[in-house]
Amino acid sequence: MAVRIFLIFFRVGAFTFGGGIAMISMLRHELIVGKGWTNDDDFAEDFALATSVPGAWVVNFALIHGYRLRGVWGAALAFLGVVLPSFVVIVVIAAFFFPWFNHPFAAAFLRGAAASVAGLLAHTAFTMSKPVLRKSLYLAAAVAAAALALIPSLNPILALLIVSAIVFFLLINSKKLRKKYVEDGQ
Amino acid sequence: MTIILLLFWSFFIIGAAAFGGGIVTIPMIEYELVTVRGWISAAEFSELIAVAQMTPGPIAVNAATFTGFRVAGFWGAAFATAGVTMPSVIFCSILIYFLSRLRHIRWVNIFKKSVQPAVVGLVIAAVFIYGRSAVTDIWSALIALLTFAILVAFREKIHPVIIVICGGIVGIMVYVL
Numbered sequence: 001m002a003v004r005i006f007l008i009f010f011r012v013g014a015f016t017f018g019g020g021i022a023m024i025s026m027l028r029h030e031l032i033v034g035k036g037w038t039n040d041d042d043f044a045e046d047f048a049l050a051t052s053v054p055g056a057w058v059v060n061f062a063l064i065h066g067y068r069l070r071g072v073w074g075a076a077l078a079f080l081g082v083v084l085p086s087f088v089v090i091v092v093i094a095a096f097f098f099p100w101f102n103h104p105f106a107a108a109f110l111r112g113a114a115a116s117v118a119g120l121l122a123h124t125a126f127t128m129s130k131p132v133l134r135k136s137l138y139l140a141a142a143v144a145a146a147a148l149a150l151i152p153s154l155n156p157i158l159a160l161l162i163v164s165a166i167v168f169f170l171l172i173n174s175k176k177l178r179k180k181y182v183e184d185g186q
Numbered sequence: 187m188t189i190i191l192l193l194f195w196s197f198f199i200i201g202a203a204a205f206g207g208g209i210v211t212i213p214m215i216e217y218e219l220v221t222v223r224g225w226i227s228a229a230e231f232s233e234l235i236a237v238a239q240m241t242p243g244p245i246a247v248n249a250a251t252f253t254g255f256r257v258a259g260f261w262g263a264a265f266a267t268a269g270v271t272m273p274s275v276i277f278c279s280i281l282i283y284f285l286s287r288l289r290h291i292r293w294v295n296i297f298k299k300s301v302q303p304a305v306v307g308l309v310i311a312a313v314f315i316y317g318r319s320a321v322t323d324i325w326s327a328l329i330a331l332l333t334f335a336i337l338v339a340f341r342e343k344i345h346p347v348i349i350v351i352c353g354g355i356v357g358i359m360v361y362v363l
Contacts, residue, residue: 049281055278145305
């Protein structure tokens with residue numbers, strides 16, 4: 001399993017163009033759809049945790065989720081897996097290929113791949129929304145978080161913190177809501 | 187030697203201050219590399235961001251590797267990359283340590299349920315933020331739409347990597363040929 005953790009994060013690191021957040025689609029596919037190693041609850045929790053600490057999102061996610069899967073070794077292998085591909089690719093480009101990087105073929109390939117990642121990301125948002133948006137409180141919270149995160153001058157982490165805090169406050173204070181949203185209703 | 191340590195330190199600061207995703211980080215990287223250190227020019231910086239965005243991996247990590255290599259060769263790249271990822275290792279270790287002690291407390295379970303809708307909201311927002319820069323004309327819109335349709339039609343049986351590579355090939359066909 002340890003080697004497979006490395007390979008999963010290596011694949012995700014090697015093939016996701018367009019920055020950290022675009023990797024969420026690949027990660028979801030690898031961890032939930034493909035292997036069934038993780039469920040939506042744990043995935044969302046680690047997503048939120050990775051957002052709440054400094055650093056590149058996907059690096060944080062690899063560390064936190066790798067630890068969940070296989071302790072310290074899981075974290076170390078996931079970390080190496082996600083960082084190594086970009087390191088190798090960039091060093092090779094900087095050393096040998098930089099003059100050719102502006103070749104029309106490369107630029108066109110990357111433009112098409114980026115567009116495809118946009119579609120992929122939309123599909124991930126769509127599948128992640130399905131279980132959440134059926135419940136009214138969750139629907140309102142998701143819409144509020146999305147709206148806050150789209151304000152350019154506002155750091156998305158604030159959107160996450162504000163909305164989570166409000167939902168947390170409501171769940172802590174209402175027994176009825178707890179029954180509906182936290183299964184055991186404690 | 188000193189330049190390599192300086193690279194490590196500069197990117198350590200960038201990593202530690204990088205809150206909330208790559209797009210937020212870019213102006214900060216520019217300030218540190220162009221204004222404070224003068225390692226690269228403003229024109230080189232825009233080239234760097236283009237490379238960092240087009241190559242796989244997080245933008246901050248790519249920027250570190252690229253700048254490190256430009257300034258001090260392979261070891262410069264290695265130390266800059268170690269610097270930018272070190273804060274993640276430190277902060278995540280602290281987080282994991284405290285969480286493992288809190289797992290059994292009741293309100294942690296409630297907190298888990300509270301973050302879910304906000305996470306979905308952030309992913310929805312990411313679709314718009316990312317889409318604005320990636321979907322710029324009718325062809326890119328078509329590729330994005332087709333990707334979405336294929337994923338729905340085949341119920342995620344096809345690996346996303348294959349679809350993204352096909353998207354790139356379609357890009358070559360429509361933009362160059």
